[in-house]
Amino acid sequence: MQHAPLVLDIAGTALTDDDRRRLSHPLVGGLILFARNWRDRAQLAALCADAKALRPDLLICVDHEGGRVQRFRSDGFTHLPPMRALGALWLQADEKQPGEGAMRAMAAATACGYVLGAELRACGVDFSFTPVLDLDHGGSGVIGDRAFARDPRVVAVLARCLAQGLLQAGMGNCGKHFPGHGFVRADSHTDMPVDRRSLSAILADDGQPYRWLDGVLTAVMPAHVVYPKVDARPAGFSPRWLQEILRGKLGFEGAVFSDDLSMAGARMLDGQALSFTEATLAALGAGCDLALLCNQSLGDGAALDELIDGLAQAQIEGRWQPSEASELRRLALLPRAPALPWDALMTQPAYMQALWRLP
Structure with missing residues (x-):
């Protein structure tokens, strides 16, 4: 079985010849979409259908969480709230009905998941990188x-409800950013954040949702964060975090995506700057099943071709071995x-009820 670990982007609203060539490569298993790939629903549906005609098994993905991270916002797409709004709803007190806020928040989270998943799937998108399991340390x-x-307990319960809504829409889920990005201030898009807490402190707090959601999460995305008391490498490049802790200690059996390997936090390892191919090899070698490289299709897309060719050459030379388990x-x-x-969908009772339950 051919392992197709690369998830790449495209520059425009329709596939070019170069896009078709790249997405047809046997090492490419996914397409990630951004706001620049959106004009309207008809265009998005045509784009996704075109990609699926090229490769029926291509996983079409998007970062579509709600709030400020929602790629498609017009032409009928529901504006979903940021997840903090669900946490705030949980805390709303009702003296006459104690716990009413928590129950409403759970129903709203399930509704968010259903609306999110159903609208995306109606346009041909397979998968969204949600929910965020990071704790809001402030x-x-x-x-x-x-x-x-x-509170990790609130996060785990609301994430479970969101995942249930996604499941009802026929979509998987992706918990991120393992083992937790919320404690550090630095942005891994531009810097290398460092979290100096101990392993026991991390797992007792930020890591708890991953333990409690065992059997619910279908995918996990590690953080581009260094936890030096656990490993000198960022979590997404760390066999200790991904194999020993996530798969071994926490028993996770789903897919592991790298975070975007174009981010600054992904380009430094052991004090050295990495090429995209080297970063991908490091992520796959550490235990990631799939590697994302985003925003490199702009211009001539040479970085994408270099990565595809580089991984193919690494396979020939025996520096990377395809994984049947990862492909499955x-x-x-x-x-x-x-x-x-x-x-x-617009007249489906379950969808209409979900819209009514949104906060």
Whole structure:
């Protein structure tokens, strides 16, 4: 079985000849979309159908969480709230009905998951990188209101409800950013954040949602953060974090995505700057099943070609071995049932009820 670990982006609203060539390569298993790939629903559906005609097993992904991280916002797409709004709803007190806020928040989280997943799937998108499991420690600008709450118990319950809504829409989920990005202030898009807590402190707090959601999460994305008391390498490049702790100690069996390997936090390892190919090899070698390289299609896309060629050469030279288990995890993320078309979705009772339950 061919392992297709690369997840790449495209520059425009339709596939070019170069896009088709890259996405047809046997090492490419996914396409990640951004706001620049969106004009309207008809265009998005045509783009996704074109990609699927090229490769039926291609996993079409997007970062679509709600709040400020929502790639498609017009032409009928529901504006979903940031996850912090669900955590705030949980805390709303009702003296006449204690616990009413928590119950409403759980229903709203399930509704968010269903609306999010159903609308994306109606346009041909297979998978969204959500939910954020980071705790809201208050100091992280890059996480901020993307987090449900500070309390890991609240985060785990609301994430479970969101995942249930996604599942009802026929979509998997991706917990991120393992083992937790919310404690550090630095943004891994531009810097290398460092979290100096001990392993026991991290797992007793930020890591708890991953333990409690064992069996619920279908994928996990590690943080581009260094936890020096555990490993000198960032979590996404660390066999200790990904194999010993995530898979061994926490028992996770789903797919592991690298975070975007174009980010500054992904380009330094053991004090050295890495090429995209070297970063990908390091991530796959550490235990990632899939490697994302984003925003490199702009211009001539040479970086994408270099990565594809570099990984192919590494395979020939024996510096990287394809993993059948990793490929099976990738394929398991593809939807199992046909999506409901948009017009039918708009009048579906479950969808209409979910809209009513949104905060």
